[in-house]
Amino acid sequence: MVIALVFAVVCLVGCLGMLWGELHMPTAESESGTKVELPHTIQLLKMEGPANHLVESFNSQREGLARPLTEKKAEGPLGEYVYSLMLGLALTAGALAVMTLGSEDEVEKTIIPEKK
């Protein structure tokens, strides 16, 4: 039961990480400081302020995760490696969710016929 609870918590953390990664996707390949084009609906709803704040917040988090890559002299857009890490976290959460919430059908039940 305890192990199932631990798995469930890790699963929840993973889902949040996955959500973070998904929201981060538009900025994954952009260089730091590049202005991201927001969808027209955001402008229609007059939500550019909160949306830009969110993008800046993602960028600063992304820079934190990208710093070790810069120190290792990684080749290619650094955001892609960060996205790869988030994808790994999401896959782990998915695996733990499947293992924790899997159905009972894998347990073989032996049916002993009654003698008539």
Place this chain on the structure above:
Amino acid sequence: MGKTNIFNAFFLGVEDLTNKVVKSKYNPFYYHGALPQFIMYILFLSGLLLFAYYVPTVDNAYSSLNLVNAFTSVDYITNKIPFGAVIRGVHRYAGDAMVVAIVLHAVRVWFTDRFRQYRWVQWISGIVLLIMVLFIGQTGYYLIWDERSLLLTRMTVSAFDSVPFIGESLKHWFMNGRTITNLTLSNFLFIHIGLSFTLLFALWIHYVRMTRPVITPPPALNYILMAIVFAVVYMVPITATRMADLNATPTMMDVDLFFLWPYQILAAAGPLGYWFWMVVIFGALCLVPLPMFYGSKPVEAAEVVNDKCVGCRLCSLDCPYQAIEMVPAPAGSRFKLLATVKPFRCSGCGVCVGACAFDAIDLPNMEDAEVTARIKQLVEA
């Protein structure tokens, strides 16, 4: 039943502990053979994506913005293609994961005594598969065409050249000519991809004598394996290297220990020493299934009682190891066919004894009367 050896007991103990953490359905120890198979799928898919943009040429007579060769195409994939760097990392580290998974699979098979007698085909084909995977990985490093690739190519040429009688021909086959040219890289690409598909044929040989082999891990384990590969891509990102220059003599390189360890032997022992150690290592591995190297009694094959056999074929059809052949019955017999056991295929599982309705086949070390007595003892206990 004989005593389990200490290594078998170790693995059973670890698997038991793992079953307490995850359900047995998700125990990775039960899929040690299936995991390399899944990693192969990852390699095929990521390799296909890389192949779409790869150019197998070595031209670098002059440097220009429009220079297109193997190195610049790999550079283009890494820097310009969306997630190209990640796909390249996935391909590289999935290859390393494959070597690790194969070695762990071999270790478990060896420690649990699953290489003996009729399983020698699986063991030998497994060694061949390992050699193929190592060579495929090495050709993958040649394809990048950086300084390391040039150094590895020259070392391989010197190793082939040292082979008696056929060394010169091997060298020319490897370079696809007398010197390193565009044709050389085309050859490397052909070997890398062609040998990868030949793996499927070698895997068929590996599986053909197994009964109900598990070749697909459950999805949850596949997700975790992919997650580990993605995490490693982040932790050990692809770093920039320098284009190979045929006029230079590179001497330093980062060595991928999973695939390039033979080159360390080559550098340390020279070409002849290299071949000596390769033959010793892989030859010794191939000799493992020989009965003289393990002390326990071989499996006693089932025996047919010819007087009772009616040639109904039930035992032959039920045998999971195709160890029972139906042959024409001797002259004077009332029946057309007679079952015969191929002792080198028989695993002593006893399925044939259960299949036979005429009591015409038996295991010499576990006869029906003895089994019946034991069951009676257990029931009465």
